[in-house]
Amino acid sequence: MTALFPGSFDPVTLGHLDIIKRGEQMFDQIVVAVLNNPAKSPLFTVQERIGLLQEAVLGISDVRVEAYSGLLAEFAKKCGAQYILRGLRTEADGVYEISMAQANRRLMDGLETVLLVSDPAYAYMSASLIREIAAAGYADSGFDDRVLDQWVIPAVKNMLKRKYL
Numbered sequence: 001m002t003a004l005f006p007g008s009f010d011p012v013t014l015g016h017l018d019i020i021k022r023g024e025q026m027f028d029q030i031v032v033a034v035l036n037n038p039a040k041s042p043l044f045t046v047q048e049r050i051g052l053l054q055e056a057v058l059g060i061s062d063v064r065v066e067a068y069s070g071l072l073a074e075f076a077k078k079c080g081a082q083y084i085l086r087g088l089r090t091e092a093d094g095v096y097e098i099s100m101a102q103a104n105r106r107l108m109d110g111l112e113t114v115l116l117v118s119d120p121a122y123a124y125m126s127a128s129l130i131r132e133i134a135a136a137g138y139a140d141s142g143f144d145d146r147v148l149d150q151w152v153i154p155a156v157k158n159m160l161k162r163k164y165l
């Protein structure tokens, strides 16, 4: 059983990592699928996002990281994946996730989405909030960036520092 764990991962967070680790207990292999969509103007290039994810999943077996563009359902067919794995932080996430799951099942017959409820420690956090905190924080001389350690791995913190300091 192969599951895709798709997302923008701009950048990967400890919340993503928690879902990957828990998903790895449920599936034979996880393909972390990084959306390559320059139109979204991500902070990190797709190569940077993949590099950070590869570092984050070091030591977790049966997980690989790949880029995709276009339709996720087409990428699932290419990978031979029958499942999409996503984290669910809030009720608001549910609205989007349910529509995506339904659309993806129409796009590929039998493509099932499995939603894992986020650990409460990460439920309020998102990559966009992390980018916002890092951007404002590094612009402020009094910023103690150790605060970022509760949300991201050190390699991500270093990259955020390089981008924003």
Ligand code: PNS
Binding pocket: 006, 007, 008, 009, 035, 070, 071, 072, 073, 099, 100, 101, 103, 104
């Ligand atoms: O991390 P995100 O931005 O919440 O992830 C959303 C993502 C990348 C999973 C979704 O936007 C996606 O798969 N986009 C690719 C295009 C596609 O297949 N869209 C239709 C999904 S129903």
